[in-house]
Amino acid sequence: MMGRSYAQSRNYDYGRTAHNRVSRLSPWIRTRLLTESDVVAAALARHALSSAEKFVQEVCWRTYWKGWLQHRPSVWTAYLEQRDQDLDRLTADPSGAAAYEAAITGQTGIAVFDAWMAELLETGYLHNHARMWASSIWIYTLGLPWALGADHFLRHLIDGDAASNTLGWRWVAGLHTQGKTYAARASNIETYAGDRFSEECGPGWRSGLDRLATGITPVAGQANPPAGALPEVSSCPDGPVGLLLTEEDLHPMSLVPTGTQVTAIAGLCLAGARSPGGAGQPARTFAEGAVQSGLDTSASYWSAPATSLSAQPDPVAQLCTWARDHHLTDLVTAEPPIGWVRPHLEMLRIRLASQGGRLHYLRRDWDARFWPHARKGFFALKKQIPDVLATLGLGR
Ligand SMILES: Cc1cc2nc3c(=O)[nH]c(=O)nc-3n(C[C@H](O)[C@H](O)[C@H](O)COP(=O)(O)OP(=O)(O)OC[C@H]3O[C@@H](n4cnc5c(N)ncnc54)[C@H](O)[C@@H]3O)c2cc1C
Structure with missing residues (x-):
């Protein structure tokens, strides 16, 4: 389904019980229970890149949007301001x-x-x-x-x-x-x-x-700001670390370097922080289940104690307490992309620093290779797909 038939029929909406011409993988890719690399590798295991091109490009649209916003965090904050004004x-x-x-x-x-x-x-x-x-x-x-x-x-x-x-x-x-x-x-x-x-x-x-409206014109709003530098990330420190999982990336086994001594793992789901109105039931249920699943898999992979933390009333205070209780100085987590989780982790960074701790953001190779091409339009990134996949060991 990721080959030529996908390209031919992906535009058809066959209805809620029949979305079988598209993968419906987006909730798992979005939380990285499945990584982009996993799904592209699966497509290329069955099809040549030329046949799976459309599917791979769609996965790369996701990468493009993530990278584009990562270069322009102000577009997210302007959206939040606009949303709050419109709600008022x-x-x-x-x-x-x-x-x-x-x-x-x-x-x-x-x-x-x-x-x-x-x-x-x-x-x-x-x-x-x-x-x-x-x-x-x-x-x-x-x-x-x-x-x-x-x-x-x-x-x-x-x-x-x-x-x-x-x-x-x-x-x-x-x-x-x-x-x-x-x-x-x-x-x-x-x-x-x-x-x-x-x-x-x-x-x-x-x-x-x-x-349906005809003769439409663009709405007024913030023009695209110029692309800035990508945020700084770190490498994984030597020595024991605590691992923090959020709904942004739940596949630490493919991110944290082999041999890292993970001594404790915490999972935090912030689904309710998406909006002042919170998250709808299906979205909340999926996100909570995803974090729990990531936590369970990681706990058995590293044989480390796992703690599920609550987003209420103060997730950052709970994380600091968890780090203290497990005598953790260094915490690692997947780099949080621009969105509603990142501000909580930035706050955690500051509070941890005040108790002598450090929070390290780890960037995936997929993002590190693709994001530099997401500064302008999609076409610039699309051109790079075969080469980037080759550097990642995929597609050739
Ligand atoms: C107004 C609007 C809002 C959207 N909001 C979201 C969102 O919140 N989260 C989200 O993951 N996608 C969003 N999309 C993109 C896209 O609609 C979904 O990713 C796609 O419908 C998911 O279904 P699928 O997994 O069956 O896709 P498939 O067609 O099977 O594609 C495979 C994968 O490629 C990625 N993908 C496909 N199309 C796009 C696209 N246009 N943009 C970015 N990635 C894509 C997804 O990860 C998807 O799982 C939005 C698109 C529009 C127009």
Whole structure:
């Protein structure tokens, strides 16, 4: 499914029980229970790179968005500010609040949009094309702020990711590629999702499609800032270390150098910090289960005691106590990408330093090799895919 058939049929949304033309691996890749390297290796074990090219490129889109945001943390903070302002405005704007409520509960009268919103809430997943159509309808037809749509997706997607989601929404809104917007068109929805909806919703499935906006223009918002340097990371220290796992990266076995003496492991799930509204049930359940799974696997790999820490009331204080209780001076963790987990770890770094401890961020080879090519457009990174895969021992 990662070869030519993926390229041919990946754009079809066949419905919530039939998303079998795409991998549906994103929640596992996003938490790195499966790494990008793992899935690309699996694709290349069955197909030549030329046949698996489209699948590999899609995985690399994720890498591109992560790297792009890593070079421009201010795009994430500007999104957070915009989201909070837009949420505040709703309290003073009853008709805007009603339109927002109708959108998130799937009661707009645009049958396909309403079905996607129900699917998102119930399953935590939407097909990529559905994400593009739904975000376009949200912005241009319903006239709702893009940052509120991004917040709603982030709360509910089980693969909710700061980079892919924020930059996906900015791309649709015409903020990522200057002047280039994404318009959802009825004929395109009919081609790629018509079978799904005629079966799911009956003859009325087209209702509201005649309302889709045409002649759209990019929304106003922050232009892309220039790319800065990538954040500093460290190498793994010699001697005993404590290992910290979060939902950002749960495969330490392929990150921490062989022979490292891991003496204690802590797992922390911060799913609720995605949004002031917290995370939806499917997203929260998946993230908590993922962290527990990463913790269990690591504990048996290193034969080290594992502690599951709670995000409430103060995760950083709990981590400091855990480090003290286990007599840990050096903690290691996967480099936290820009997003909602990173500020907590930055705070931990400062508090640990005040008690004589250190937190080391380890960067994966995959990121170290690809991210320098994520400063501009995707094309610059795409060109490098065969060479970078070869340096990683994949694809040739
Ligand atoms: C508005 C919007 C919001 C999005 N929000 C997220 C998000 O929060 N988290 C997230 O992981 N993806 C997000 N995406 C990207 C994409 O929709 C999902 O990664 C994809 O639908 C996941 O399904 P899959 O695993 O079946 O993908 P497949 O088609 O099987 O692709 C394989 C893998 O490649 C990566 N991938 C595929 N398409 C994209 C893409 N367009 N951008 C980035 N990575 C991609 C994913 O890791 C995916 O698992 C968003 C896209 C849009 C347009």
